């Protein structure tokens with residue numbers, strides 16, 4: 010088989026292998042030593058517990074960023090001018106079960122690398138490459154993921170002492186993580202695509218959902234739409250399809266609560282779902298009434314969250330602090346809750362209430378996060394950048410960084426009525442005077458609202474919103490009544506959906522099924 014120069018499934022979006030070549034060049038340009046060699050292992054093939062069942066393998070993200078190689082049990086060596094892929098040498102009977110065993114030449118052509126060798130040839134190859142080098146070093150990856158707290162643990166170990174003595178496992182991690190924070194033009198295009206298909210799937214779900222359906226059926230519609238139409242075999246994360254009180258459970262939809270409620274007539278929905286395509290993620294949340302008509306009680310909460318998004322979009326540009334964006338979203342929500350009589354300012358300003366962390370009672374999560382190959386993409390708290398702020402709400406921020414050109418982040422303000430947070434705040438001598446427990450009562454058990462978009466920070470000008478979902482009350486009611494989407498006219502340019510009326514997906518207009 011020869012390479013087409015692209016990765017795709019069916020006749021869907023073609024991801025150029027050049028994307029990975031550019032990533033390798035970007036990494037090389039940041040390495041401190043020209044003679045250093047980078048060695049990375051890909052993910053191992055998984056099986057379910059003690060059985061031989063093989064769940065679908067999804068490549069480890071750093072390895073994917075560098076290679077675009079989708080198979081398990083591989084490795085890569087990157088020198089200043091070569092990339093060598095290491096693959097497993099498979100027994101002949103593997104072909105019976107798994108099909109054709111590729112030759113090294115076929116691997117090379119498929120992935121556009123310089124050479125392909127077998128895994129057992131790694132050490133001898135490194136010895137050859139490093140002999141006579143001026144400043145021989147082997148960079149391997151080791152570091153802590155700031156979202157999970159888990160340590161990356163795929164680094165290769167070497168049996169030959171002359172190799173293990175050359176290993177430097179501290180230099181590479183912050184460099185490659187920072188490379189992943191800043192997206193290349195090819196990555197931006199792919200992230201825009203995967204967010205567009207995610208948006209169209211959300212509007213498809215909105216058009217087809219109705220009371221008495223089940224939450225998991227919304228998940229099923231979304232997965233069908235993105236897989237059937239756009240080749241998205243995997244999702245970026247487990248779908249959160251919460252209705253009624255479940256909309257206040259931030260990561261609802263897990264195995265214990267598998268999107269299992271039947272939609273009530275008066276329920277509001279909070280659907281947080283994102284497609285993955287060629288290991289690049291999207292992450293979008295829509296909130297709307299199951300009935301398709303906004304109630305007078307729901308509308309102001311929804312509008313507050315939408316206004317918070319718009320306020321953040323006005324701020325977003327290079328040089329702005331993400332923490333300040335988070336606080337701006339809180340300010341909008343606090344003001345709206347004050348208008349509803351749920352929050353009392355008394356002698357305090359909104360700014361003072363923010364510093365008292367009142368906003369975290371209603372929005373206990375961070376404003377958003379980097380997104381790329383991982384939904385919660387890496388690089389949020391690298392050395393040399395602002396540290397995590399250990400205060401309610403702010404401690405949940407997945408980054409506190411100053412924005413740079415070509416970052417891609419989610420903007421996901423929310424407003425929730427979570428009993429245990431409300432009860433704690435009402436007991437808190439500092440916060441309780443500012444919360445009207447009596448007026449809050451009507452919203453208990455009411456769930457919550459979150460709106461989440463994927464947004465690009467260009468070097469010049471305002472941010473660009475890749476998400477093309479119905480967002481205004483009018484748009485949502487229009488689509489839920491069966492109306493056309495995307496629209497001919499953009500009624501809300503403040504949402505910065507610059508490609509709304511001309512989705513630049515190479516795949517044409519979104520299908521209706």
Ligand SMILES: [Mn+2]
Pocket residue numbers: 292377378419421461
């Ligand atoms: Mn998110």
